[in-house]
Amino acid sequence: IDLRSLMLGSEGGLGIIVSAVIKILPLPECKEYESVILPSFQDGLHFMKDVAAMRQFKPASVRLVDNAQFRLGQVLKGEEKGFVSSVTYNMMKLAVSSIYNLKKDSAVSVFITFE
Numbered sequence: 001i002d003l004r005s006l007m008l009g010s011e012g013g014l015g016i017i018v019s020a021v022i023k024i025l026p027l028p029e030c031k032e033y034e035s036v037i038l039p040s041f042q043d044g045l046h047f048m049k050d051v052a053a054m055r056q057f058k059p060a061s062v063r064l065v066d067n068a069q070f071r072l073g074q075v076l077k078g079e080e081k082g083f084v085s086s087v088t089y090n091m092m093k094l095a096v097s098s099i100y101n102l103k104k105d106s107a108v109s110v111f112i113t114f115e
Helices: 003-009 041-053 067-077 083-099
Strands: 032-038 061-065 108-114
Touching: 032 041, 041 061, 041 108, 061 067, 067 108
Parallel strands: none
Antiparallel strands: 032 108, 061 108
């Protein structure tokens, strides 16, 4: 057995750590979260590239969520409670999806964290 190829081929999972450096950063004073809904995964990729190219816009994290994860998140969020809230939520969802041409089977989301 070639141990070197075994350790490298397992992406280092079977390797031995002989030294490590730990960098401790102070906790941020506050965290802000934003999300953007986009029509397709390709639009999400373009958005991510545009964010990376911006010099004055430095988010701590930018995460693109594909359609399957986006829909799962919508299901797990649960139903709106109360008749008025439910009707208002469904009307807003319909208006946003028709104005921005969002399709249920292709919409994606980008989650942005600022610190």
